[in-house]
Structure formats: C-alpha cells, structure tokens
C-alpha cells in the first residue's frame with residue numbers, strides 16, 4: 082500500500098511538471114532538469130517512506146486517520162465560542178472597621194462602639210452637641226441593655242470619679258416615659274436606683290449618680306455634668 086502511494090505521488094509530480102513546463106521561474110526546464118527534479122522527488126519520498134516504516138506507521142492508514150480526525154472536528158465557528166459578556170461578580174464591600182483612638186485617654190472600644198468620656202461639663206443639650214463634635218454622627222451614650230450599661234460604666238469608673246454623668250435617655254417628650262434621645266425609641270430596661278425616677282417634670286434626663294455603680298437617676302437637664310459619648314458608625 083505504501084509503495085502504491087509513493088508511485089502515485091511520483092506520477093502526479095511528473096504530470097504537473099509536463100503540464101506546466103514553463104511555470105518554474107521565468108525559464109523552461111530542459112529534459113535533463115526535469116529528470117533531476119524527478120530524481121530529487123524520488124529521493125525525498127524514499128527518505129519519507131523509510132522514516133514511516135521505521136516508526137511502524139502505514140502511509141495510507143495515516144492519511145485515513147488524519148481525514149477521520151479532520152471530519153470529526155466541529156466547524157471552526159463552533160470551536161471558538163462567541164465572546165460572552167463578563168459575568169458581573171458581586172463583591173461585598175469590606176465591613177468598615179470603626180476607627181477609635183483608643184491610644185488616647187478617655188476613649189474605649191466597647192461592644193462595637195467607640196466610647197468617649199467627656200470631662201467637660203455641659204447641660205443635656207450642650208452634652209449632645211458636644212458629642213456631635215467629638216465624633217461624626219456622635220451622640221450621648223445610649224445603652225442597649227444592662228450588660229452594655231454596666232460595661233461602659235465599669236470601664237470608665239476610674240475616670241468618672243465621684244460625679245454625675247449624662248447619658249442619652251430622657252422623658253422630655255412624655256413625662257415618665259423614658260426613651261432614647263436619638264430616635265425616641267423605647268428603652269428595653271430600667272436599672273434605676275431605688276426610689277428613682279422621682280423628679281417628675283423637674284428632672285427629665287438620666288444620669289449615673291456618684292455612688293460607684295451603673296444604676297440610673299433622673300436629674301435636671303439644665304445641670305452641668307460630665308457625660309459619655311458614643312460613635313456607632
């Protein structure tokens with residue numbers, strides 16, 4: 082079979098040369114030159130056949146295999162997929178880490194809040210305004226539960242000393258109904274000192290007393306006291 086392929090190739094080469102004797106360069110080939118070309122082709126194909134035989138290949142089988150593979154391949158247009166738009170991948174924003182200058186005195190990071198103890202004394206409205214200057218979006222401390230209330234008081238107790246300290250709870254809107262100053266929301270606990278609140282309409286702002294604990298008293302909003310600020314975001 083390989084020999085038949087070789088002979089076919091030689092005959093085809095001669096036919097090409099005879100059919101187009103003037104097409105190589107600008108001059109025609111002489112008969113001797115044609116013979117040289119045929120001999121060269123013969124030599125080249127002998128070398129090729131020897132290589133194929135040495136590696137156990139069969140020329141025709143190789144041709145069939147190549148054709149089979151070629152036919153089995155899908156059309157080029159199907160191999161290269163049409164470009165698709167890049168999928169939009171949602172990347173969750175990095176949670177913002179609250180900055181809190183805890184290396185400075187009077188600042189503490191407590192329960193996810195940056196807490197600041199203000200030694201300067203203000204009335205209730207002044208204390209709120211001051212917290213807004215200490216922190217962007219700052220406000221008087223609004224304890225969300227008794228644990229947080231105790232933790233803040235405990236961590237600042239040494240600084241508080243013997244004084245009354247303001248936090249952000251009052252009953253200014255409705256007497257006897259203590260709510261958070263920032264949004265008027267209900268306060269879900271009431272760690273009042275015994276007998277408190279007792280100030281009726283005269284005392285509408287919640288403070289820590291000078292008793293060394295985190296229990297609350299209602300007190301005059303106009304009094305100038307130290308305070309606790311918080312930064313929540």
Ligand SMILES: [Ca+2]
Pocket residue numbers: 252256257278280281282283284285286299
């Ligand atoms: Ca009151």
